[in-house]
Amino acid sequence: MTRSIGVVGAGIVGTNLARAFMSVGHHVVLGARDPLSDKAVAARNELGLDVVSLDHAAEGRDVVVLAVQYAAVTATVAALGDVGDAVLVDATNTVGEELPEGATSILDVIAETNPSATVVKGFNTIGAEAFVKPTIDSRALFLPIAGDQPGADLIAELATDIGFDALVVGDRTTARIVENAAELWIHLAFRTGLGRSFGFARLER
Numbered sequence: 001m002t003r004s005i006g007v008v009g010a011g012i013v014g015t016n017l018a019r020a021f022m023s024v025g026h027h028v029v030l031g032a033r034d035p036l037s038d039k040a041v042a043a044r045n046e047l048g049l050d051v052v053s054l055d056h057a058a059e060g061r062d063v064v065v066l067a068v069q070y071a072a073v074t075a076t077v078a079a080l081g082d083v084g085d086a087v088l089v090d091a092t093n094t095v096g097e098e099l100p101e102g103a104t105s106i107l108d109v110i111a112e113t114n115p116s117a118t119v120v121k122g123f124n125t126i127g128a129e130a131f132v133k134p135t136i137d138s139r140a141l142f143l144p145i146a147g148d149q150p151g152a153d154l155i156a157e158l159a160t161d162i163g164f165d166a167l168v169v170g171d172r173t174t175a176r177i178v179e180n181a182a183e184l185w186i187h188l189a190f191r192t193g194l195g196r197s198f199g200f201a202r203l204e205r
Ligand SMILES: NC(=O)c1ccc[n+]([C@@H]2O[C@H](COP(=O)([O-])OP(=O)(O)OC[C@H]3O[C@@H](n4cnc5c(N)ncnc54)[C@H](OP(=O)(O)O)[C@@H]3O)[C@@H](O)[C@H]2O)c1
Pocket: 009, 010, 011, 012, 013, 014, 031, 032, 033, 034, 037, 039, 040, 067, 068, 069, 070, 071, 072, 076, 091, 092, 093, 094, 095, 123, 124, 125, 126, 127, 128, 129
């Protein structure tokens, strides 16, 4: 089924996710702080989609994906306003920054900023270049997802559409574990010399 998706943030995550969702037929708009910035205009020209301001990014969408720097999460969620029935997906990582006292995950921070939203964590445990082809040697990369149902199942379906081996690993209280998985990926990629060209995969016996 074609979904209407707002991807917020015109960086490498936002543009690659937008490209991936469009490649399987979803309708995507990009939300940016300044739709006329060089970055936003470049994304619009390259991807052939509409770039809208943050207050329009969630309007009428089934899904809104946050792909901004952690430092900008609270202000960005506030700027989106009421997301209605849209599933609000958090693809961000703290990358060394501290969570506020009392929060166990970025998803907690988002849920506190927008208490009525259905919130889901996902797309944060892999380098952004993998979104457009999430396979290595024909094996789908594993993508853990955590959050409110039925939103989490919808996001797993979208992730599967674009080629991931997606699995809902729990509710919103499990988001911390998914954020820890991203910390492991970042550690392996940048601190052990493994580099960005790897991803997690699931083997079962
Ligand atoms: N890079 C990866 O491979 C990867 C993979 C998975 C998850 N992540 C996480 O996904 C998020 C986006 O990563 P990215 O690499 O795409 O980031 P990025 O290119 O550095 O930035 C993404 C967007 O953040 C927005 N932003 C809004 N307010 C900001 C502020 N005050 N300071 C800085 N940026 C601000 C900008 O939005 P505008 O377009 O509105 O200017 C920018 O385009 C991060 O939380 C990152 O940890 C990254």
